[in-house]
Amino acid sequence: MLDVYAPVVHGIGVRDHKEFAEDSVRRVARHLERASWRRDSCPTTCDGFAIGHVHLVDDGDRSLVVDPITWFDEIRTPSRWRAAWWFLRALFVLCAVHLLVNGQVLLSAPSVAGLPRYVWRALRAMTWILLLGALTIALAVPLTLAVALVPRARILATDALGWTSDPETREKVIARVTSRVVATRARHTVLIGHSQGGAIATNACHVLEPATTTLVTMGNGQALLIPLRASRGIPWTSFAALVGAMIAYVAAALVIMRTLLLGAIELTAAVVRGLALLVRAATDPGAAPDHVAAAGAGIVAAVEALALSPQLFLVLIAIPVVAVTVLVYARLLAPIVRDIRHLLDPAIPGIDLCARFDGVSHPFAMLGPPRRVATITQSASLLDHMLYFDNRAEVLTEIERWITGAGGERTPDPRASVARRRMRHLVRSLRAARAVVALAAMAIASLLVPSALAAATIGGAAYAVMTLVKHLAWRAVQRDG
Numbered sequence: 001m002l003d004v005y006a007p008v009v010h011g012i013g014v015r016d017h018k019e020f021a022e023d024s025v026r027r028v029a030r031h032l033e034r035a036s037w038r039r040d041s042c043p044t045t046c047d048g049f050a051i052g053h054v055h056l057v058d059d060g061d062r063s064l065v066v067d068p069i070t071w072f073d074e075i076r077t078p079s080r081w082r083a084a085w086w087f088l089r090a091l092f093v094l095c096a097v098h099l100l101v102n103g104q105v106l107l108s109a110p111s112v113a114g115l116p117r118y119v120w121r122a123l124r125a126m127t128w129i130l131l132l133g134a135l136t137i138a139l140a141v142p143l144t145l146a147v148a149l150v151p152r153a154r155i156l157a158t159d160a161l162g163w164t165s166d167p168e169t170r171e172k173v174i175a176r177v178t179s180r181v182v183a184t185r186a187r188h189t190v191l192i193g194h195s196q197g198g199a200i201a202t203n204a205c206h207v208l209e210p211a212t213t214t215l216v217t218m219g220n221g222q223a224l225l226i227p228l229r230a231s232r233g234i235p236w237t238s239f240a241a242l243v244g245a246m247i248a249y250v251a252a253a254l255v256i257m258r259t260l261l262l263g264a265i266e267l268t269a270a271v272v273r274g275l276a277l278l279v280r281a282a283t284d285p286g287a288a289p290d291h292v293a294a295a296g297a298g299i300v301a302a303v304e305a306l307a308l309s310p311q312l313f314l315v316l317i318a319i320p321v322v323a324v325t326v327l328v329y330a331r332l333l334a335p336i337v338r339d340i341r342h343l344l345d346p347a348i349p350g351i352d353l354c355a356r357f358d359g360v361s362h363p364f365a366m367l368g369p370p371r372r373v374a375t376i377t378q379s380a381s382l383l384d385h386m387l388y389f390d391n392r393a394e395v396l397t398e399i400e401r402w403i404t405g406a407g408g409e410r411t412p413d414p415r416a417s418v419a420r421r422r423m424r425h426l427v428r429s430l431r432a433a434r435a436v437v438a439l440a441a442m443a444i445a446s447l448l449v450p451s452a453l454a455a456a457t458i459g460g461a462a463y464a465v466m467t468l469v470k471h472l473a474w475r476a477v478q479r480d481g
């Protein structure tokens, strides 16, 4: 009898079984071999596992099979325009989920001691809301056309579409995983899922034996996919309201941010001018009263100009618009959000690894069970969702920990958390270095070249180079660590 069975379930966009096995199972196996496991050959009686599976045994002679499970062949292909329409709907629902998650930050009441942290988090959430809302509105038409016209883009949309909107496909995909686990009859199962594979594995867990099952997910898409599924029942009028609310929101947020930014710049300039006048007052005592009066008048004028500006009037309108928009969202999505937390928690041991810059798992990191969710640094880049299996320090170490600990008494192994902390420090230093180098390049360039645009371009190029350096340094650590 097999001691531990570790099926690995892929996310959207995979269409090649062997490639997936190489990218996931081989890497997991190689990492296990660096720990207490060694590779074993395929026994003559071996049957029922997929191509690319790997046998291992550990020091205590426990047997393990890591098995790549693909489900893409279960997905039915819809017409291109049906896929495009579905994608357009999904894009706005996904954006709404992100906005709602960030909106929750604003709604949480801070304590007095926690006020600075709250303000920082609220500003960050506002920026995310603005960025995501603006991006969605700007990209809605081009991306929808891409889904209709570019086959590769349509595959990504169709995978999620089949899983969320086609009950028959959904059942088949879940059964693909559960039937393999049941047929294997191992003493313990460690289900591993990436992205949508994490959502599939989470659903499979509901029908598996909790006492002998562990779930490890990376970049779990469950918190995005549940609302997509639930949104099938939302009528098109509510959908139109959602789009309208989003446009109002972005417009209002832009007005507020622009006014705050310009106001801050004008006030700072007035204060600097005032300070200069005060310095002159100190050096020239004869004319001191005049200078002090001029400094005061300057600041008062700036405050007056701001208080009477039409922008401030716009902000006074914009703030209630934002509040109403949040209410529209909250009302529209309240029934979905109510059940979401429950659906995200399979109530079994394991971990959900969510990278800080992974847009797919970000809502999961906010709404998922705190006991299971672990936020990791990954490479802190927009590629984070694709890099989980490359991440030895934070991800493969964690998978090895749960496989090795499967079925035993679970004494937490500090290795994984130490590795996570080290990565956080490393990536933080690299990002700080990138900021310093980019600013320094821009400052030096602005002294040497007359055009501000050229200086900004040089700063941007330095930023891009340092981004590459950060990525290469991250790769190097994953190779040697």
Ligand SMILES: [Zn+2]
Residues within 6 Å of the ligand: 041, 042, 043, 046, 047, 049, 053, 055
């Ligand atoms: Zn075999």
